[in-house]
Amino acid sequence: MKIAIYPGTFDPITNGHLDILERAIKLFDKVIITVARNSAKNPMFTEEERLDMIRTAVRRYKKVEVDSFTGLVVDYARRKKATAIVRGLRAISDFEYEMQMALMNRNLNDEVETVFLMPNEKYTYLNSSIVREIAIHKGNVKNFVPPNVYRKLKQKTSSQ
16 A cells, blocks of 8 residues: 655645645555644644644545654654655745755655645645735635635634
């Protein structure tokens, strides 16, 4: 069974993330979308809220598992018997960082490949930070996130 890990903070998950996930599902028998606990980030949503939003957004996909992890993604991949790490590339600006991470991950565990997938061009400008910023300023993010995430964003930002 070919298993891939799709790690990220997913704060929140966007339609761009789901587009990459759908592309990965075509390539792998199982994709584990996993929330990375990143101490350098200050997320809007708790880990449990993010996991809940992701589970709801991906429940229609039979080949997808939702999880979270701490530590190195290559160690997590080893524990899950994954052969690949899926990463989305929206623009050239993503490439340098993602390339460095892929090379470091290969150095740490050369049995896990990094697979870069490009989203549909309508998602190339989309990321979680932009979605959060728009939502905080009461802008409409309905077209950028799944319906359950839209509702959570409205709830979270209505008190701010």
